[in-house]
Amino acid sequence: MQHVGLFYHLSTETYESFRLDFGDVHIPFHKLLKEAVSAPYLMNELLALAAIHRSTLDPSEEAFYLHQATELQTHALSILNAMKPQVNDETCVPLFLFSSILGLHEMCKTFIFRETEFEPFMEKFVRYLSLHQGVRAITSGSWHILSESILSPLIKQGESVLPVGAPLGELCSPLQNLIESADLPHEDIVSCEQAISSLQSVFSSAPSGTQGKLSIHSILAWPVILCQGYTDLLRRREPHALVILAYFGVVVHYRTDMWMCGDGGAFLVNLISQHLGYEWSDWLAWPIQAIS
16 A cells, blocks of 8 residues: 555656656656556655655655665666666666656665765665666667657757857866866866766756756756766765765755755755865856855
8 A cells, every 4th residue: 555655646746746847748657657557666766666655745754764765776777687688679668767766766766865974975865877878878879769769859859948059158177277277187177077068958958047046957967967086086085076066965955845956056056166175176166156
């Protein structure tokens, strides 16, 4: 009966929590369910997402639903590992959905049920990035299939609202100046520049002067389109990469209304500021101001 309750919550609350962002461009729930019925790992992860969503709604039930979320996610991963599905015409859609939903789940764990110290938080955040980048691994060889699937409306929306190669605006230009003045190996500079360019694409996806209206779709895109080199820099806690990450913290902060974001963006900015200290305060002036 617990799973029935989670399924009801999934269909009436969790799924609906994204409707304002996607508007008319969304996957009808019955089509999502059809994919999940044929892929048990996806169904378990959907229920896990519903469970972690419920855990954010009532502190008295937080521990219970967090436990359910962990159990369901563990079961989903064990099914997936046992199946070892190859990416093909039949599996790419459920695998893409699974990776995306797993990323949402981990985003909530990272930002809401977070570690409070810098090192444990960053370890968790880098794992979160790595999970999201699994989406790119799936899409890289099957984009043509996904673009003709039930995901087509979302993919087309993403392509239209997330401008690739957008010119740097006043927010991201200082980051470029920081990287140009950095004494970093060339490959690290390239990785940072790619992260900045991707971040600018996220900022540019919002209507002019309305950064607070950034869609969760755009925010979730940044971890997916990051290059591995930048993730490696974060793994090494490279200060320039951390400054860029603080700007992403502002992006997350813009959506405090979303249950998987909450105050996590502001927490991230402050955590990085405390870690880097006064020496980096000029470069972090805007993120600190933006969350104040």
